[in-house]
Amino acid sequence: MKFFADTAIVADIEELAQYGLLDGVTTNPSLIAKSGRDFKQVIAEICALTDGPVSAEVAAMEAPAMIAEGEHLARIADNVVIKLPLTLEGLKACRHFTAQGIRTNVTLCFSANQALLAAKAGATYISPFVGRLDDLGLDGMELIREIRMICDTYAFETEVLAASVRSANHVKEAAIAGAHVATVPPVVIKGLASHVLTDKGLAQFAKDWAETGQSIL
Numbered sequence: 001m002k003f004f005a006d007t008a009i010v011a012d013i014e015e016l017a018q019y020g021l022l023d024g025v026t027t028n029p030s031l032i033a034k035s036g037r038d039f040k041q042v043i044a045e046i047c048a049l050t051d052g053p054v055s056a057e058v059a060a061m062e063a064p065a066m067i068a069e070g071e072h073l074a075r076i077a078d079n080v081v082i083k084l085p086l087t088l089e090g091l092k093a094c095r096h097f098t099a100q101g102i103r104t105n106v107t108l109c110f111s112a113n114q115a116l117l118a119a120k121a122g123a124t125y126i127s128p129f130v131g132r133l134d135d136l137g138l139d140g141m142e143l144i145r146e147i148r149m150i151c152d153t154y155a156f157e158t159e160v161l162a163a164s165v166r167s168a169n170h171v172k173e174a175a176i177a178g179a180h181v182a183t184v185p186p187v188v189i190k191g192l193a194s195h196v197l198t199d200k201g202l203a204q205f206a207k208d209w210a211e212t213g214q215s216i217l
């Protein structure tokens with residue numbers, strides 16, 4: 001499963017890249033607002049840090065305006081992926097970009113039927129929002145399983161991108177459910193390496209090693 005960093009904070013993306021834990025990046029208008037920075041400048045900086053796909057979301061609601069915004073964003077770098085909302089207008093824009101050979105990420109997906117429409121529109125990625133479904137007491141991971149099954153059954157090339165992933169358990173469950181990609185906040189990605197028994201074991205090894213009085217080099 002690929003890891004995308006779900007953030008618009010450039011320093012965090014840079015750090016993940018250094019650990020080799022960065023396969024791509026997703027942003028959304030809320031993350032851009034949180035960064036307090038210029039949208040196009042941030043996207044350009046992120047694209048310079050990774051060859052992986054970088055999702056940049058349109059703000060328009062109607063397909064012609066989405067297409068104009070998307071074409072503008074796509075000129076920032078070759079690895080920009082145009083993020084479009086899962087609406088009829090967004091699907092129309094998705095078909096346009098697919099025909100142009102421009103990659104898309106169809107976002108705000110909350111049902112298998114929505115995902116089916118996005119796959120039929122040629123979406124490169126479909127983003128089901130796991131955490132926001134869980135927030136309502138629904139089963140976000142069940143949606144990942146359903147969409148993966150649909151994509152496999154009909155051999156759609158659309159990749160299932162588990163979004164709104166907020167915990168280590170979400171990451172594990174998304175991997176088990178067969179998500180091709182999970183987009184995850186950097187703090188959660190880094191936390192995947194941690195285990196209390198690893199820390200405890202390492203402390204013991206360090207203590208025992210010091211008592212040997214040896215050095216490797």
Ligand code: E4P
Pocket residue numbers: 006026027028107127129131132163164165166183
């Ligand atoms: C990414 O593409 C989504 O916009 C993001 O994962 C949403 O996460 P949230 O539900 O935690 O805001």
